Structures are given as structure tokens and as C-alpha cells.
Amino acid sequence: MHKYIIFILLITNFSFSQESARLADSIFKYKQINPDRALEFGIEYNNLTLNKKYDVETQQVFSALGEILSSMGLHAPALNFLKQSIKIYETLPVKDRKFPELEKPPGVLLTIGNIYFSNSEYDKADELFVQAIDLFERMNDEKAKFFGINTTMSNRALIKQARNDYDGAEKIFREVFQRRKEYGKAIDILYSMGNILSCLLIKNENENAKNFLISANNFYDKEIKSGNKNPLLKRNMGYAYISFGSIMQYKKEFEKAILYLDKAQDLLVDFPIDAAATGSRLAECYLAINKFEEAEKIAIKNLEYLNLNEQEKKYNYNVLEEIYKKKGSNSDLLRIKDSIISMLSGVSKLKTLKSLDNFSTEVKLANSARELNESKIKYNTYLYILIICLIVLLFLLIIIRFNYNHQKEKEGTRLEVEKQLIASELDEKNRELVSKANFILQRNEYLKKIMSKLESTDSKNDNLQLISHELNSVINSEKSYKDFDKIFGKVYPDFYKELNKRASLTTTDLRLASYIKMNHTNSEIAIITGVSFRTVESQRYRLSKKLNLEKDQSLNSFLLSI
Numbered sequence: 001m002h003k004y005i006i007f008i009l010l011i012t013n014f015s016f017s018q019e020s021a022r023l024a025d026s027i028f029k030y031k032q033i034n035p036d037r038a039l040e041f042g043i044e045y046n047n048l049t050l051n052k053k054y055d056v057e058t059q060q061v062f063s064a065l066g067e068i069l070s071s072m073g074l075h076a077p078a079l080n081f082l083k084q085s086i087k088i089y090e091t092l093p094v095k096d097r098k099f100p101e102l103e104k105p106p107g108v109l110l111t112i113g114n115i116y117f118s119n120s121e122y123d124k125a126d127e128l129f130v131q132a133i134d135l136f137e138r139m140n141d142e143k144a145k146f147f148g149i150n151t152t153m154s155n156r157a158l159i160k161q162a163r164n165d166y167d168g169a170e171k172i173f174r175e176v177f178q179r180r181k182e183y184g185k186a187i188d189i190l191y192s193m194g195n196i197l198s199c200l201l202i203k204n205e206n207e208n209a210k211n212f213l214i215s216a217n218n219f220y221d222k223e224i225k226s227g228n229k230n231p232l233l234k235r236n237m238g239y240a241y242i243s244f245g246s247i248m249q250y251k252k253e254f255e256k257a258i259l260y261l262d263k264a265q266d267l268l269v270d271f272p273i274d275a276a277a278t279g280s281r282l283a284e285c286y287l288a289i290n291k292f293e294e295a296e297k298i299a300i301k302n303l304e305y306l307n308l309n310e311q312e313k314k315y316n317y318n319v320l321e322e323i324y325k326k327k328g329s330n331s332d333l334l335r336i337k338d339s340i341i342s343m344l345s346g347v348s349k350l351k352t353l354k355s356l357d358n359f360s361t362e363v364k365l366a367n368s369a370r371e372l373n374e375s376k377i378k379y380n381t382y383l384y385i386l387i388i389c390l391i392v393l394l395f396l397l398i399i400i401r402f403n404y405n406h407q408k409e410k411e412g413t414r415l416e417v418e419k420q421l422i423a424s425e426l427d428e429k430n431r432e433l434v435s436k437a438n439f440i441l442q443r444n445e446y447l448k449k450i451m452s453k454l455e456s457t458d459s460k461n462d463n464l465q466l467i468s469h470e471l472n473s474v475i476n477s478e479k480s481y482k483d484f485d486k487i488f489g490k491v492y493p494d495f496y497k498e499l500n501k502r503a504s505l506t507t508t509d510l511r512l513a514s515y516i517k518m519n520h521t522n523s524e525i526a527i528i529t530g531v532s533f534r535t536v537e538s539q540r541y542r543l544s545k546k547l548n549l550e551k552d553q554s555l556n557s558f559l560l561s562i
Contacts, residue, residue, distance in 0.1 A: 020049055024057050027064050033231055033270050035068045042068075056098055059088040063108050071273055073311060075115045082108050082115075099139055106135035106148055113155060122159050129156050146183065150176050154195060161199060170199040186223045190216060190236040198243040209244070216240050231270050238267035242278055245285075254285040261285065276305045280315040292323045299323075488514050498562050503546040512539050516559045 023045040030038040042065045049058065066082035069075075089097060089105045099105070113128035129152050136148035157172035177192035193216040200209040220237045241264035248257035261282045268275040279302040286295035299316040489496065492514075499505055499513055515525045522536045529536070544555050 020045060020052070020057065023048065024061050027061055031064050031068050032071075032235075035072060035273060038068050039065070054088045054091065056092065056096055059085050059092065059105070060098070062088065063105065063111070066108070067111050070111055070115050070118075073118075075119065078115060079112065082112050099141065099144075101138060101140055102135050104131075104135060106132040106139070106152075109135070110148070110152055110155065117155065117159065117162075120162070122162060126156060126159050129159075146179075147188070150179055150188065154192070157195065161202065166199055166203050170196065170203070173199055186219075186228055187230055187232040187236055190220060190223075190233060191239070193219070194236055194240040194243060197240050201243055201247040213240060213244060234267045235271050235274065238264045238271070238274065238278070241267065242274075242281075245278075245281060249281060249285055252288070254288045257285045258282060272305055276302050276312055280312050280319075283316060283319045287319050287322055290326075292327065295319055296323050485511070485514070488518075492517065495562055499547070502548070505543075505546060508539065509543050509546065512536075512543055513559055516540075516556055517562075519560075 023041050026041040027038050027045065030041065042061065045061055052058070062081045062085035066078045066080075066085060069078035069081065085108050086104060089108070090103070094100045109128050109132045113125045113132065116122075116125035116128065132152045133149060136145050136152065139145040139148070153172055153176050157169040157176070160166075160172065161169035173192060173195040177189070177196060180188040180192050193212065197209055197212050197216065200206075200212060216237065217240075220233065223233055241260045245257045245260035245264060248254070248260060261278055265275055265278045265282065268278055279298050283295045283298040283302065286292075286298065296319075299319045302316045303313065495514070495517065496510055499510065505513070511529070512525065515528060520528070522533055522540070526533045526536045531539075540555055544553075547555075547558065549555060549558060
């Protein structure tokens with residue numbers, strides 16, 4: 001039973017995927033040759049995929065719908081679909097994107113740039129075209145890169161043309177034309193020829209333009225005879241004739257304009273948007289030469305087109321208004337004025353966009369449902385991640401705490417050992433210092449006794465005097481004191497520094513201070529230094545003065561406190 005249910009689900013899912021793919025293919029197929037039908041497929045696709053998760057197919061469908069609406073002049077809804085397409089692209093996993101190496105879809109940026117161009121916002125359009133070129137240049141798909149760069153370069157040339165930089169525009173058009181000739185795709189070559197043709201006409205190079213039109217027409221005939229049935233070939237040839245017809249209309253050569261526009265309309269019969277735009281120009285030309293019936297017939301036919309944009313409607317209503325004025329047909333004139341007022345007030349537009357509004361509403365509802373589901377999934381994911389992170393964090397804190405205590409214990413043991421070693425070393429130095437001081441004390445005391453005996457002898461022998469002098473030199477020997485100073489500095493490394501901070505002291509002052517620090521009495525200091533008791537007292541007094549001690553402050557206490 002379970003296997004049967006799983007099999008049914010798999011078959012259903014497969015059928016669903018096939019149907020959505022079929023609708024998407026239909027949208028792509030009809031977006032240029034029959035945009036109305038493509039929009040109908042778009043509504044079906046949206047109804048079918050309401051609960052479907054966004055994927056590459058959805059992103060491309062939204063992009064195609066934006067292109068269709070843009071070509072109809074419905075720029076506001078077109079921008080909504082195009083921006084949604086970018087948003088979907090950015091939220092897709094990198095590996096699922098059509099161009100994983102790119103952060104945005106360049107084709108969508110190109111279409112948005114075209115919308116800004118149509119509304120004469122050339123700076124914004126050019127900024128988007130520059131971004132698109134940068135993305136195309138980083139594309140790994142060499143074929144898509146080639147076509148994308150060519151189209152974007154042509155669009156930048158149109159901006160130059162709109163800003164009256166015709167030479168700059170022609171230069172780019174010819175560069176793109178050469179690139180397309182080398183590649184050999186007929187519809188693109190013919191499209192470039194149309195661009196160059198329009199540029200020559202604007203520059204009033206009419207003979208060059210005529211010759212170029214002949215070349216374009218010969219190229220078209222050759223392709224048709226060779227069996228090229230691509231409908232875009234006819235469309236692009238039609239564009240070339242529209243360029244000539246538009247210039248002739250501008251120059252008020254209406255008969256010639258009608259000739260070229262008629263040829264264009266025959267070629268554009270499978271492209272209703274372009275055919276309607278060409279019809280608007282034809283109606284204006286027939287009106288200009290007072291062929292009211294032809295003008296009226298064409299204008300009414302144009303207005304029957306369901307998704308005719310507001311600008312084209314305005315052109316055709318103006319033609320009919322002018323015709324009925326000249327005919328004196330007041331009832332028809334009143335009806336046309338009402339239609340114009342209705343169009344300007346937005347009633348006509350609302351009616352035209354009713355199905356599109358429903359479609360947009362359904363898309364928004366589907367988006368909201370998807371976003372809600374995605375939000376729930378994200379919330380649960382974040383919650384699980386948070387719980388896992390907290391557990392990991394707690395575990396890490398326990399490890400860190402354990403490691404910290406262990407290191408602290410080791411550090412405490414190490415510090416204790418070091419402390420004992422330092423204390424032991426300090427005791428040894430202290431003993432050495434005391435030993436050195438006692439040695440000097442005992443030696444000097446012994447030598448002084450000998451000197452006293454020698455001095456009490458009555459003999460004036462020179463040898464005795466020499467011995468006395470030698471003994472006195474030993475008592476005052478600097479080497480012993482230097483050894484003492486060296487050992488004392490190791491035991492009390494900051495003692496001399498602290499004293500020198502308070503006053504500028506002599507070597508004698510410092511040695512006296514060190515002996516007092518060692519707790520030696522004045523008598524012992526006199527013996528060690530080889531001076532009299534009174535001299536030691538005088539030295540103590542001078543040292544107290546230099547250190548700025550108070551009268552009641554003991555020199556011994558002060559030095560012992562350092």
C-alpha cells in the first residue's frame with residue numbers, strides 16, 4: 001500500500017513539473033510574436049505554481065513577463081516583475097543559478113535599463129547598461145556573453161543617439177555590426193543594419209541610407225531564399241522600413257512615408273505591438289494628405305488591439321478627433337473626446353489591466369505564502385542552530401574553565417617554586433653580603449691593631465713607617481668596597497636608585513647608607529671605612545641633611561624602610 005502511494009506521488013510530481021515546464025516554454029516562445037498569449041500562459045503558470053518553491057524556472061518566467069509588459073509600455077508592472085526576478089535570482093543557491101559566477105542576472109538589468117531609456121532617464125539607463133556589460137564580461141557561457149555584450153553596446157549607442165551624439169552612436173553600431181557579421185547570425189546582422197540605417201537618416205545622409213536599405217533588403221531576400229524562417233528576420237527588416245517611414249513623416253513627405261510604412265506593416269503582421277505602432281504612423285500620414293477614410297479605418301483597427309499602450313492610443317484618438325472635426329461629425333467627435341477623457345482618467349487603463357492586476361495580486365499572494373513558509377523554515381532552522389550553538393558554547397565554557405583551573409594550579413606551583421628559588425638565592429646573596437662586610441670589618445680591625453702597635457713603638461725606622469703606610473692602604477683599599485657594592489646591589493637592586501631620586505649623593509654617602517641598611521653601628525662603620533668615629537657621625541649628619549629628613553626623623557629608620 002505504501003509503495004503504491006509513493007508511486008502515485010512520484011507520478012503526480014512528475015506531471016506537475018512537466019506542466020510547469022510546458023507553460024514556461026510557451027511564455028518564452030510567444031513573448032515576442034504574441035505577447036497577449038504569452039501573458040495568458042503566465043497567468044496559468046502562476047496558478048499552477050502558487051505553492052511551488054522558487055527555482056531557476058520561476059526566475060526566468062518572471063523575467064520574461066517583465067520583458068513582455070515592458071514591450072507593451074506597461075512599465076510599472078514590468079519593473080515589479082523584473083525586480084522580483086532579481087530577488088529570486090539572489091535568493092537561489094549559487095549552484096542552482098543559471099550563471100553561478102554572477103551575483104545578478106545581466107539580462108534583467110538590461111531590460112530595466114530599457115525601461116529607464118524609454119522614459120528618457122538616460123543616466124540611470126546607462127548606469128544599468130554598464131553594470132550589465134560588467135556582468136556579461138564575467139560570464140562563463142561564451143555564447144550568452146557575446147550576444148549580451150552586443151545588445152548592451154547597441155543600447156548604449158541609442159543613448160548617445162538620444163543625446164544627439166550621432167557620430168558616437170554610429171561608431172558603436174558599426175562595431176557591433178562587425179562583431180555580428182563575424183558570428184554570422186542573420187537576425188542580429190539585420191538588426192544592426194537597421195540601427196546604422198536610422199543613424200544615417202538622422203544625420204541626413206539619405207543616399208547612404210538608401211544604399212544601406214538596399215543592402216539590408218538584399219541580405220533579407222537572400223536569407224528567405226535560403227530557407228531562413230525565423231520570424232524575427234521579418235521583424236528586423238520591418239524595423240528598417242519603419243526607420244525610413246518615420247524620417248519621411250518627419251520631413252512631411254507623407255506619400256513616401258506611407259510607402260515605407262506599408263512595407264513595414266506587411267513584415268510586422270505577426271508582431272501586433274509593432275504593427276499597431278506602425279499603424280499609428282500610417283493613420284497620421286493618411287490624415288496629413290486628407291485621406292480620411294483610410295486614416296479612420298487604420299486608427300479604429302489599432303484601437304481594437306487589447307494591450308495597446310497609452311501613448312499609441314493617444315496617437316490614434318488624436319487622428320480620429322481630427323478626422324471628425326474636419327468631417328463635422330459632432331456625435332463621433334463627442335464620443336472620441338469621452339474616450340480621451342476616459343483614457344486620461346485611467347478608466348481605460350484599469351479595464352485593460354484587469355486581468356494583469358488579478359495576475360499581480362495572485363503573484364503577491366503566492367509570494368506572501370512562500371515567504372511565510374520560508375520564514376517558518378528559517379525560524380526553526382535558526383532555533384535549532386541557536387540551541388546547538390548554546391550547547392557547544394556551554395561545553396566550550398566548561399572546557400575553558402577546567403583548562404583555566406588546571407593552568408592556574410600549574411602556574412601557582414610554578415610561581416611557588418620560583419618564589420622559593422628567588423628567596424633561596426636572595427638568602428645566599430644576603431649571607432655573602434654579610435660575610436663580605438664582616439670580612440672587611442674584621443680585617444680592618446686587625447690591621448688597625450697592628451698599626452697601633454707600630455705607632456706606639458719609639459723606633460723611627462723607615463721600614464716600620466713603610467709597613468704602616470702599606471697597612472693603611474690595605475684598610476682603604478677600593479677593591480673590597482667595590483666587591484661589597486656589587487653584592488649589595490644584587491640584594492637591594494633599587495636602594496641606590498631611590499636614594500638618588502631624593503638627592504645627589506656621593507659614593508661615600510651611598511656606602512654609608514648601605515652600611516646603615518646592613519644594621520652596622522657607627523663604630524663598625526668607622527672600622528670598615530677606616531675613618532674615625534667622629535668622622536662617621538659627621539657623615540651621618542650630612543647625609544640626613546641631603547635627604548631632607550626632619551629633625552625628629554631617624555636616619556636608620558628611613559634607610560631601613562627603603
